[in-house]
Amino acid sequence: MDRQAQIEFLLDHYENPRNRGKIEDPDITMSWGNPGCGDVLTLYLKIDEAERIAEISFEGEGCTVSQASASILTEKLKGQPLAYAEALSPDDVTSWVGREVMFTRPRCALLALDTLKIALREYRRSHPHP
Helix, strand or coil, X not given: XXXXXXXXXXXXXXXXXXXXXXXXXXXXXXXXXXXXXXXXXXXXEEECCCCEEEEEEEEEECCHHHHHHHHHHHHHHCCCEHHHHHHCCHHHHHHHHCHHHHHHCHHHHHHHHHHHHHHHHHHHHHCCCC
16 A cells, blocks of 8 residues: 555544444453553453454544554454464554554554453453363
8 A cells, every 4th residue: 555545544544433432241351551642542352152353342542543553453353263363463563554654653553452462361361271
């Protein structure tokens, strides 16, 4: 994607966030962020019996990059196995949000991924893998 298309993609996710709002009775709720700079995020996940992400949503405040990244992440993860989510890396986020954004705003771009990783570690502690 060229730079202008990437900007438009991020703005669309910021202005029209996907999966925004709280899920009723989530299996996982995790809040994380940097309130000092204004980026905070809460992820909600429901996990099915096959260890797939049945539902995922977010609530948050912050810059365009942090909130758009959360919207993109939730779209990418809905229906995916937990193992897929656990294997995600900053390189995956780079491919979604664009290299330039990652270089200029890495903390913002990675807030959703960081929150997800913490949430999944907590979930595994309370639901050991068979």
